Amino acid sequence: AFRLNNRLVAFEQFDIYLNRPDIIAQRIGKSPPQIIKAYLYLHKKRMRKQKLKDSDLNLDFQIPNVKLNTDLDLVTEKETETISITAWDEVYNIKRIHVYVNNVPIFGERGYVLKSKTKSIQKEFEVPLVIGENRIQFSTVNTNGAESLYETVDIIREGSTIKHDLYVLTIGVSEYQDERFKLTYPTKDAKDVMNKLGETSSMYRKIYPKMLLDEEVTTSNFAELKSFFANCTHEDVAIVFIAGHGILDEKFNYYFGTYDIDFDKPKKKGLAYAEIHELLNSIKAYKKLLIMDTCHSGELDEEEIEEAPDADIIEGDIKFRSGLTGVRKKEGVGLDNSINIVQEFFSDTRKGSGATVISSAGGAEYALESDRWKNGLFTYALLSGLDNPEEVGNGDPFITVSEIRSHVYTIVADLSKGKQIPTAREENISQDYIIFGN
Numbered sequence: 459a460f461r462l463n464n465r466l467v468a469f470e471q472f473d474i475y476l477n478r479p480d481i482i483a484q485r486i487g488k489s490p491p492q493i494i495k496a497y498l499y500l501h502k503k504r505m506r507k508q509k510l511k512d513s514d515l516n517l518d519f520q521i522p523n524v525k526l527n528t529d530l531d532l533v534t535e536k537e538t539e540t541i542s543i544t545a546w547d548e549v550y551n552i553k554r555i556h557v558y559v560n561n562v563p564i565f566g567e568r569g570y571v572l573k574s575k576t577k578s579i580q581k582e583f584e585v586p587l588v589i590g591e592n593r594i595q596f597s598t599v600n601t602n603g604a605e606s607l608y609e610t611v612d613i614i615r616e617g618s619t620i621k622h623d624l625y626v627l628t629i630g631v632s633e634y635q636d637e638r639f640k641l642t643y644p645t646k647d648a649k650d651v652m653n654k655l656g657e658t659s660s661m662y663r664k665i666y667p668k669m670l671l672d673e674e675v676t677t678s679n680f681a682e683l684k685s686f687f688a689n690c691t692h693e694d695v696a697i698v699f700i701a702g703h704g705i706l707d708e709k710f711n712y713y714f715g716t717y718d719i720d721f722d723k724p725k726k727k728g729l730a731y732a733e734i735h736e737l738l739n740s741i742k743a744y745k746k747l748l749i750m751d752t753c754h755s756g757e758l759d760e761e762e763i764e765e766a767p768d769a770d771i772i773e774g775d776i777k778f779r780s781g782l783t784g785v786r787k788k789e790g791v792g793l794d795n796s797i798n799i800v801q802e803f804f805s806d807t808r809k810g811s812g813a814t815v816i817s818s819a820g821g822a823e824y825a826l827e828s829d830r831w832k833n834g835l836f837t838y839a840l841l842s843g844l845d846n847p848e849e850v851g852n853g854d855p856f857i858t859v860s861e862i863r864s865h866v867y868t869i870v871a872d873l874s875k876g877k878q879i880p881t882a883r884e885e886n887i888s889q890d891y892i893i894f895g896n
Contacts, residue, residue, distance in 0.1 A: 555581065
């Protein structure tokens, strides 16, 4: 750790500035050039995701501060805790305050944004609690982009376990305005998933269903879905399922194929992943899951892939759920290698929506559908797991997020002979929860 003003600050606090294995490797002079290039690329990639440039950074070791002002019981029966904090910085203004419960940002990933310029603020927050463990974390960010250390408190909320609500949104597009891109099973996928989740009604107080199919799937209709989740509370469960074409534009940005999408210009009427992410960000539930059965639904970076011939039907009636853009992983330092390097040398300084996002295929991969499965392959694997909960998990009749994710990964990879590998685009590893059971 660094010692700053008589306190210890972890090295990780300055990863955005100092976690530079490319510089160390270059100065030592023993690493292959392609590895040094990979390290530099990953640094730039992380800066892009933070929307920062090297010229924006001022490494003066000045970080803001946050402290708790409220004495809290470690065990409580209260549904919410009122917690007072003070955030301050001696040089820069305070820009925003983050509040997390079990790694879910209660104000969204942008945090509580201060409207006035100030170097110090005292603020009370009403923090909703769930039955069981609640890890509450506060941090603050200054106008130089530096984040404070986290102030963390763990609270156990006692009480009898009661049922809460399940909000299910399923979206499927088989019929497109451009009839050349018609698919067979996405609308059936959306209906099947909705029906299957409806069988778990005994777990919940009430299930709120919402489906958008074919011509109903437009960007304007999607924008109105926030109202569907408006009454979803922090103790409810929210599941969003999407099936249809996944398209990459000329810059390899992902778009979900709406009914009226222009497959040549997907940005025009296509649904950008950022809009899907923003919907997740607006949902108050601490337990929220997005499942995507489309091509290219995993995370990628445009510099990690290159254009390739458009995919053809690979076997019999098997079809790809993709639009026009064919892509493949680049040779050398590609997705797999960069992910391994990130895990070994880099910290992920992003915090997301708090949701887990299970994608049916990697960012440079295609999703499959076939008459033999009567669904998309990924949906087929998902439904087969929900049909047989005792075989998916530890033998009990309940299925958790981690269990269904492991099941679909195995089944899809096996049936596709490795051509389609599900991934987790986002993952909240701090909580695993039951999504299905009777």
